[in-house]
Amino acid sequence: xxxxxxxxxxxxxxxxxxxxxxxxxxxxxxxxxxxxxxxxxxxxxxxxxxxxxxxxxxxxxxxxxxxxxxxxxxxxxxxxxxxxxxxxxxxxxxxxxxxxxxxxxxxxxxxxxxxxxxxxxxxxxxxxxxxxxxxxxxxxxxxxxxxxxxxxxxxxxxxxxxxxxxxxxxxxxxxxxxxxxxxxxxxxxxxxxxxxxxxxxxxxxxxxxxxxxxxxxxxxxxxxxxxxxxxxxxxxxxxxxxxxxxxxxxxxxxxxxxxxxxxxxxxxx
Amino acid sequence: xxxxxxxxxxxxxxxxxxxxxxxxxxxxxxxxxxxxxxxxxxxxxxxxxxxxxxxxxxxxxxxxxxxxxxxxxxxxxxxxxxxxxxxxxxxxxxxxxxxxxxxxxxxxxxxxxxxxxxxxxxxxxxxxxxxxxxxxxxxxxxxxxxxxxxxxxxxxxxxxxxxxxxxxxxxxxxxxxxxxxxxxxxxxxxxxxxxxxxxxxxxxxxxxxxxxxxxxxxxxxxxxxxxxxxxxxxxxxxxxxxxxxxxxxxxxxxx
Numbered sequence: 001x002x003x004x005x006x007x008x009x010x011x012x013x014x015x016x017x018x019x020x021x022x023x024x025x026x027x028x029x030x031x032x033x034x035x036x037x038x039x040x041x042x043x044x045x046x047x048x049x050x051x052x053x054x055x056x057x058x059x060x061x062x063x064x065x066x067x068x069x070x071x072x073x074x075x076x077x078x079x080x081x082x083x084x085x086x087x088x089x090x091x092x093x094x095x096x097x098x099x100x101x102x103x104x105x106x107x108x109x110x111x112x113x114x115x116x117x118x119x120x121x122x123x124x125x126x127x128x129x130x131x132x133x134x135x136x137x138x139x140x141x142x143x144x145x146x147x148x149x150x151x152x153x154x155x156x157x158x159x160x161x162x163x164x165x166x167x168x169x170x171x172x173x174x175x176x177x178x179x180x181x182x183x184x185x186x187x188x189x190x191x192x193x194x195x196x197x198x199x200x201x202x203x204x205x206x207x208x209x210x211x212x213x214x215x216x217x218x219x220x221x222x223x224x225x226x227x228x229x230x231x232x233x234x235x236x237x238x239x240x241x242x243x244x245x246x247x248x249x250x251x252x253x254x255x256x257x258x259x260x261x262x263x264x265x266x267x268x269x
Numbered sequence: 270x271x272x273x274x275x276x277x278x279x280x281x282x283x284x285x286x287x288x289x290x291x292x293x294x295x296x297x298x299x300x301x302x303x304x305x306x307x308x309x310x311x312x313x314x315x316x317x318x319x320x321x322x323x324x325x326x327x328x329x330x331x332x333x334x335x336x337x338x339x340x341x342x343x344x345x346x347x348x349x350x351x352x353x354x355x356x357x358x359x360x361x362x363x364x365x366x367x368x369x370x371x372x373x374x375x376x377x378x379x380x381x382x383x384x385x386x387x388x389x390x391x392x393x394x395x396x397x398x399x400x401x402x403x404x405x406x407x408x409x410x411x412x413x414x415x416x417x418x419x420x421x422x423x424x425x426x427x428x429x430x431x432x433x434x435x436x437x438x439x440x441x442x443x444x445x446x447x448x449x450x451x452x453x454x455x456x457x458x459x460x461x462x463x464x465x466x467x468x469x470x471x472x473x474x475x476x477x478x479x480x481x482x483x484x485x486x487x488x489x490x491x492x493x494x495x496x497x498x499x500x501x502x503x504x505x506x507x508x509x510x511x512x513x514x515x516x517x518x519x520x521x522x523x524x
Binding site: 153157160219220255258 | 510
């Protein structure tokens with residue numbers, strides 16, 4: 001046995017790395033040969049003098065983690081090398097790829113801008129509406145006073161004025177009916193009828209107009225109401241015109257003709 | 270011979286003086302309470318014609334013919350000489366009133382300041398003729414014709430069997446204009462540049478106009494309303510309303 005081999009074997013023995021057979025051989029030689037025993041002690045002294053720090057063994061987890069890292073790194077390297085051009089192209093292509101999140105962001109932005117705009121507009125139109133309501137009320141008051149004016153042209157202006165109002169309340173409607181039925185000027189009454197006709201969506205107005213027929217003595221008003229009733233398709237007004245035809249014998253033939261025509265047309269509705 | 274001439278001259282003089290006295294009896298000058306302010310004339314005649322002319326003076330000058338009582342049957346009307354013009358006229362606060370009641374017939378010729386408003390009512394027959402008066406006018410007749418020429422302001426005129434003819438110059442903005450007659454023709458002349466909203470309607474006759482009337486979108490039409498025009502002239506403005514049952518309507522440009 002050569003010295004080096006011998007020394008290695010002793011070292012292995014000291015580190016407990018030997019198999020059972022080699023171990024026994026080393027122990028047998030130590031007991032039997034003084035030269036080997038001397039050698040053994042020498043090596044043992046050196047070994048112990050080395051004061052080797054024990055390096056902890058790596059844990060199995062660490063090893064597997066390391067292996068996994070290594071593997072992915074290798075894979076990445078392989079991919080990167082193959083497609084550096086494709087990577088650039090891919091990034092460009094990315095710009096054109098449909099990305100719902102941008103759409104959503106844009107939509108939300110638009111909706112909120114729209115909502116803000118609508119709110120501002122509504123706020124403004126509300127104040128406008130309030131203003132015009134006040135204005136409308138003032139106009140209505142003016143109409144009411146003008147309708148009582150002694151000058152027919154002022155009453156006429158008042159009636160024309162009602163056609164510019166956005167909203168006409170019951171007070172004005174009642175005042176218009178007083179004018180329609182009692183105003184001394186025939187033209188004022190005729191124009192009032194036109195003004196009321198524009199409010200005929202209101203059932204009160206329709207009823208008032210039907211009731212007004214028998215109150216009108218002027219032939220022109222009777223004819224104007226006849227036209228109005230046909231425009232409104234007021235079938236029940238036919239009775240009133242029949243009454244007018246029965247009551248007055250002095251009517252001119254053309255008025256008679258007109259009223260008879262009206263009754264006929266109303267009855268066919 | 271000389272005596273004869275003297276007698277003739279004397280009788281002529283006497284006759285002349287008589288007519289002067291008579292005409293003084295028929296004429297009346299009415300001073301206004303406040304001549305600086307516009308006045309108003311209110312006339313109500315049972316029967317008779319009336320002519321009113323605007324002039325540059327400040328007084329109302331009234332001359333009258335009558336009154337007459339209507340003759341029985343086919344007889345001529347009989348003049349009532351006991352009554353003076355002043356019996357029918359009053360003035361208070363620039364409002365001049367003339368009222369002639371049933372059954373009297375009386376005709377008038379009246380001069381008024383150019384700036385005057387008229388309210389004229391003729392309850393039976395008689396023409397109304399007004400010239401060069403600016404103001405707010407209301408005229409109503411039955412069987413006579415109503416003629417207003419060279420006037421301005423607002424006009425509300427209605428008639429039954431008579432015609433209405435109005436010649437405006439110029440039209441005041443915002444002044445209403447309404448003319449109606451049952452059977453008469455209505456003839457309205459306006460300056461070509463007038464801005465107006467018009468409503469024209471005749472039941473049995475026709476509407477003629479040389480104005481362009483913008484009717485916008487046509488509304489509902491009934492077969493009973495055979496002629497109706499509603500629209501704007503020169504973009505719209507003053508309200509103009511014309512209605513007749515049996516007469517034609519003429520809306521003309523003033524020349």
